[in-house]
Amino acid sequence: MCYPITLEIKGRKVIVIGGGKVAVRKIRSLLAAGASITVITDQASEPVKKWAEAGQITWNQRLWRKKDTGKAFLIVAATNNPKINREIAENADANQLVNVAGQPELGNFYLPAVLHRGRLTIAVSTGGASPLFSVRLRDKIADRLDDGIEDYLDFLSRLREGLKKKSLSQSERAACLRKLLDPMYRDGLRQQSVLADVDAFIRQSLAE
Numbered sequence: 774m775c776y777p778i779t780l781e782i783k784g785r786k787v788i789v790i791g792g793g794k795v796a797v798r799k800i801r802s803l804l805a806a807g808a809s810i811t812v813i814t815d816q817a818s819e820p821v822k823k824w825a826e827a828g829q830i831t832w833n834q835r836l837w838r839k840k841d842t843g844k845a846f847l848i849v850a851a852t853n854n855p856k857i858n859r860e861i862a863e864n865a866d867a868n869q870l871v872n873v874a875g876q877p878e879l880g881n882f883y884l885p886a887v888l889h890r891g892r893l894t895i896a897v898s899t900g901g902a903s904p905l906f907s908v909r910l911r912d913k914i915a916d917r918l919d920d921g922i923e924d925y926l927d928f929l930s931r932l933r934e935g936l937k938k939k940s941l942s943q944s945e946r947a948a949c950l951r952k953l954l955d956p957m958y959r960d961g962l963r964q965q966s967v968l969a970d971v972d973a974f975i976r977q978s979l980a981e
């Protein structure tokens with residue numbers, strides 16, 4: 774069984790080798806997460822060229838060399854040459870995160886099919902068994918998510934921070950947090966009134 778985590782990769786050094794379709798897909802999500810990306814590839818597709826021109830990534834226009842990947846936090850081997858991809862994986866340090874296109878078992882992590890809604894992330898993985906199944910299931914889940922979930926999560930987060938500042942016992946705080954899961958707090962106006970008077974909300978929650 775795999776061990777799922779959500780990674781804080783902002784500002785971390787990531788090296789992507791290859792500049793084709795698979796590399797582009799992976800660069801896009803790495804960019805969205807704020808990684809510091811260097812792409813090493815002799816030939817780059819249009820999106821890679823544009824990102825490089827815009828200064829969003831660094832593009833080293835050449836073939837991969839062994840010493841390129843030494844200091845990376847995360848490595849994506851996405852060339853169309855399975856022998857090179859294998860060499861990249863074998864050359865990596867045991868503590869580096871490595872993803873290998875086409876031979877995922879040579880690396881140490883798989884990418885899931887992902888759905889973002891504000892602060893919510895849903896990731897579906899079959900551990901490489903069927904990527905297309907993961908995509909299909911992710912899309913089904915997306916169809917069933919309520920509208921307003923982004924605002925609701927922001928509200929929950931703000932109130933949780935607010936509750937931390939109050940002198941409440943652990944069980945009182947838990948009672949308030951559970952109360953917030955009541956569907957009535959999906960309503961924007963109600964959210965505003967709770968935020969406007971957190972003490973009243975606490976009194977009411979603890980009285981019930």
Ligand SMILES: C[C@@]1(CC(=O)O)C2=NC(=C\c3[nH]c(c(CCC(=O)O)c3CC(=O)O)Cc3[nH]c(c(CC(=O)O)c3CCC(=O)O)/C=C3\N/C(=C\2)[C@@H](CCC(=O)O)[C@]3(C)CC(=O)O)/[C@H]1CCC(=O)O
Pocket residue numbers: 794798799872873874875876877882883884885886887897898899900901902903904905907908
């Ligand atoms: C979810 C997503 C995330 C991402 O990669 O960003 C993802 N694949 C996506 C797209 C996609 N994948 C494929 C096509 C072409 C379809 C076609 O044939 O037309 C497309 C569409 C396209 O390219 O446009 C086919 C394919 N993929 C893999 C192989 C086998 C192999 O490489 O061995 C094959 C060959 C066919 C086969 O064997 O089925 C391998 C992997 N693909 C994974 C994830 C990992 C396992 C996930 C899991 O465990 O479920 C893993 C192991 C890669 C890894 O993590 O290293 C992303 C969704 C983007 C989105 O919509 O959000």
Ligand SMILES: NC(=O)c1ccc[n+]([C@@H]2O[C@H](COP(=O)([O-])OP(=O)(O)OC[C@H]3O[C@@H](n4cnc5c(N)ncnc54)[C@H](O)[C@@H]3O)[C@@H](O)[C@H]2O)c1
Pocket residue numbers: 790791792793794795796813814815816817818835836837851852853854855857874875
């Ligand atoms: N496209 C898909 O949907 C898909 C799905 C699953 C697996 N794969 C696998 O992923 C890999 C990449 O696929 P793709 O469609 O992105 O290929 P692609 O042909 O579009 O791109 C390959 C890239 O690798 C670069 N490259 C080749 N040798 C290199 C080297 N020594 N150093 C640096 N860069 C080098 C090329 O210049 C090119 O930019 C392949 O192994 C493929 O079998 C692809």
